[in-house]
Amino acid sequence: MQAGDPERQLSSCRCHPLDSHHGVSAGLPAPVGSRRFLSPDITGSLSITTPDQTIQEAQGETVHLPCMFTLNPEDQGPLDIEWLRLSGPNEARDHVIILYAVDKIHSDFYYDLKGRVHFTTNDIVSGDASIKIRNVRPSDSGTYQCKVKKAPGVAKTTIQLTVVEFIGNVSITTPEQTIQEAQGETVHLPCIFTFISKDQGPLDIEWFRLSGPSNEAVDRVVILYSADKVCDDFYTDLKGRIHFTSNDIRSGDASINITNVQLSDAGTYQCRVKKHPGLVNRNIQLAVTGSTESVNITTPEQTVQEVQGETVHLPCMFTPNPEGQGPLFIDWMQLTGPENEVVNRMFIVNLADKIYDDFYQDMKGRVKFTSNDIRSGDASINITNVQLSDAGTYQCGVFYGHGAVKRTIQLIVVGSSRGAVKKGHTWESVFRTLLSFRAGLSAQRPGKRGHTEHMHRQRQGLSPIGSSIECTPWSKALWPECCHYK
Template sequence: MGDLWTSSWIILGFMPALLDSMTILEPSTETVVLAKGNAATLGCTYVLDPVEIGNVFIMWYKINPDTTELDTVLLSYASNYMKSYAPPSLKNRLSFTAADPGQGDASILITHLKVTDSGTYQCNVKNNPGVASRRITLIVEERPRHPRCFIKGKNTKGRDVILKCRPRGGTPPLKYKWQKISGPLNPTTPDLNSTPVTGDLLIRNISKAYEGAYQCTVGNKVGTATCVVHLHVCTGEEKIGHIQPSLIKFKDFTEMFGITNCHLTMEHGEIYASANAKKLSELTCNKNENASVVFQRVL
């Protein structure tokens, strides 16, 4: 039986790809792009001419891109018997979709797709005297995941900053798109999609008009992911709080936020701090810790 099976496929290799008595219903070639982790159904449904006799023979291959090497046999069906030849990394994820592929459906299913599953697969169906085949190119890509948005540069009025977007993983090429989703409308806002290759957004000569939340969307053929960064522009003075009676005394406030020497001024009920250091805890101050002004910080 083994010799008969081998000789049948040797003969098949010299026969035309399609005879009128055997027809595969899907196109002869197809390209499918799917995300890593998804499942792929590679279709191969067929109809037989009534004049055909004998058993249906089905064979699935993964085509070797090196034409000097043999293709990899994955699955076979003959005389109601299915056999897998797939490598261990694929064997438990590969199967025919139909309980009996000999009844017109030789499609296969690959679950939990891996990037290494990418390649060209060929379905051959034979039943004397007809034979037909089709090829499916499967491309498995990884979605970009958990991007991180951050700002490079000093966010001081008049300076330049770069908004950056860095995803984890993702099959290239990746495309980036920036949107300002909150904050002042500004007609001089730069082209938010001027750097789709690197994901960097350069903003020159920043001012209060550029403050707000910026969203980066990074994607490829199989998925997208987003992150948000908030741009705050520092000027000579920065508001850090406002008066709200019966909340926290100045001494409690300084202890709560670890601020020890903070020069505060009050104007129209608003609390201000001189922005002469990178962090609030580094500001110099002369305020009396026993002051009875009661306020809370605006975060």
């Protein structure tokens, strides 16, 4: 999220910022991610716009301690930024933990945070002195002070950090992965999660775009779910192109789609699920390609029909270009929308020669790749015990090197009943049997409708069918060689 006024940004989409709706009540622990705002200490013309606050984070996560400042033309001296850990009840003195001076960064003062504390931006002079502490521990809890100096201006703000042990049971079942998509397509970033009754707090979902050599910096929030409301207008570059895929996020699906994906959308995205006291996140690497020439799917788009309860085969044969290089990635998705433009869910994936098939509970244990050697060019799947609810449009995506290609298969599932045709029989054989039975009854009644084709079949050298067939315009149209009608 951009620095500035988060309350104003969030009000535009009529939802609460994650930090504000939790609240912090006296005598109660603050939920993970909550903040209590106090007042900044400002001296001189230089000013820090970040107020004093309390931040709570779960053990093992990366915590962001903000410190945004503005300079005044009167401030002519060198810019110095100093972060201190203030002394506590059992500490004799304050500790400098990171320092910016004379365009250089020094972060090796405090042994307990060595290698874990960093400024969030390389352009500190632009007004961002915020820091990140990675893999936070309960021992990191305490009071931190950001002090900005540019003579004659001096300003400071304090952050109270509380690190809690992870005791929640929120879990993201989606593995970390790389997803590749062709420019202009719709890309699906999965995030399936579960939680149990011990997680009593409100459900918050945040998707971030990360940056930095180790993805340690949160570039910005791209979409947010909080207090049963969705906010998706934080990030201008994705405005109008990013959506949650499910209308029932509470059911455990926090996946998102990005439509008309661009080369500039490539990067690392993080799905974070919070339900106090649980907190968990998962990174997804997005690669966007501008070419589709290194792989080709030879299976045509088609409609496949199967009877409920049977095993249906959805074909997807492909040929990679010998000149193509890079990992092979296969995904199968179910599409929705008037023009199949929306990815409803991903349900089986082959990534780096590993298969993941537990994304979608309704198909868990029923969907399998048909080949053990997918690299040979067969990405087809079977769905066992196919149900009426499985009907719809399925998409096979093959990504290889810089190439990406897709093919859709329309699946129709017909209901099974007591009169259904058994395997090995044809509808023609069933109708012949029925007509023969009806003709036998008709032959026992006098009149023209009792006429049979017995003599006709003998003259034609045809073998009898049952006793006889009642000839009607309908039956003659079906089998003219077997019925004579006047």
